[in-house]
Amino acid sequence: MKKEEWFTPDYYPEFSCKADKCRHTCCSTWRIPVSKKEYQKLITMECSEDLNRRVQSAFVIPETVNDDVYRYVSFNWLGQCPIQEKGLCSLHAEKGEGYLPKACKLYPRSLKKVGVHNVASCSSSCERIIEMLYERKDLHIISIEMEAENELFYEIGEEEGEQILLFQELIKDHTTSLCQSISDICKIINEKEFSKDYHEDIDPLPEGLKLLKRFIGQNNLFGQIAMEVYERYEKEKELYEKDKEGFEKRYPDWMPFFERMINNSMIYECFPFVDKRADRTSVYKGLCLTYGLLRLVCIGYCSLHNKKEDLIDATAALFHLIEHTAFYYNAPLICDNAAVFLKL
Numbered sequence: 001m002k003k004e005e006w007f008t009p010d011y012y013p014e015f016s017c018k019a020d021k022c023r024h025t026c027c028s029t030w031r032i033p034v035s036k037k038e039y040q041k042l043i044t045m046e047c048s049e050d051l052n053r054r055v056q057s058a059f060v061i062p063e064t065v066n067d068d069v070y071r072y073v074s075f076n077w078l079g080q081c082p083i084q085e086k087g088l089c090s091l092h093a094e095k096g097e098g099y100l101p102k103a104c105k106l107y108p109r110s111l112k113k114v115g116v117h118n119v120a121s122c123s124s125s126c127e128r129i130i131e132m133l134y135e136r137k138d139l140h141i142i143s144i145e146m147e148a149e150n151e152l153f154y155e156i157g158e159e160e161g162e163q164i165l166l167f168q169e170l171i172k173d174h175t176t177s178l179c180q181s182i183s184d185i186c187k188i189i190n191e192k193e194f195s196k197d198y199h200e201d202i203d204p205l206p207e208g209l210k211l212l213k214r215f216i217g218q219n220n221l222f223g224q225i226a227m228e229v230y231e232r233y234e235k236e237k238e239l240y241e242k243d244k245e246g247f248e249k250r251y252p253d254w255m256p257f258f259e260r261m262i263n264n265s266m267i268y269e270c271f272p273f274v275d276k277r278a279d280r281t282s283v284y285k286g287l288c289l290t291y292g293l294l295r296l297v298c299i300g301y302c303s304l305h306n307k308k309e310d311l312i313d314a315t316a317a318l319f320h321l322i323e324h325t326a327f328y329y330n331a332p333l334i335c336d337n338a339a340v341f342l343k344l
């Protein structure tokens, strides 16, 4: 394979997995797809008795089977991949990287061909990525030379490519608030619907709680976080204003941090050309929900948990939901007034 030019966020070359130091390893409660070829290689490989036992019980059949999604990695009683132990992958340790399913090998990276450009990005669902975004002041796109193969293709034209870059520039505009930058983007996508939705006389907090309630009980970290935040405000809504002040005082740089996380997610999702099923005119709703949920979850969770790690964990868990489900596709279906989330 020859080296090619790739566009990446500037932290990309520095990223390295925390492995057993990770508090919430990506192997937890994530439906990792395994192709037919990968599955057959794994179940027939020569290996130790212990690894063979783990591998034989590590897969479940998806609802719809095809050659690319032939099996999912199952979970043990702790909600973790049965092949890993104490945060370390036994398959990687014994057989090397060549045996890992593609999703495990790549995560949190994503390698896409967007129009004529190669774009390498990382998911904000990885706690190390969130830590890196927290530690830096800016997020820029750089060009690097590397040998890699694209896993996804986004067929977009020159004009659409320009729109992706314009939105990333708008989100980084420090002369306006993040909320204003998001409103400007939403207006470019669908001014009529956004403005109507934004000016509805609706209290955003009950809307946010209604949405959080949908995620409670999910067998993942975000389900637990959603429950704690929901329970805090469900009975005492007035606590939210006080918590808001406390959060902004404790994290005075919350806004540029949120900006970097949202920008990183836009790069990863190829916003606004996210989910191929999503309606381009309503895709702005996912962006409003992302901002509102970030505010609600961080403000609520950090009023109950005071370490910086808690902020990192809550945001990574939220982006796990946003970037590994059909979030943008579902946004208009699960919430009627997404734009009011900008008022949270």
Ligand code: SF4
Residues within 6 Å of the ligand: 016, 017, 018, 019, 022, 023, 024, 025, 026, 027, 107, 108, 125, 126, 127, 128, 129
């Ligand atoms: S979430 Fe990130 S840091 Fe943690 S194990 Fe996965 S890739 Fe490594």
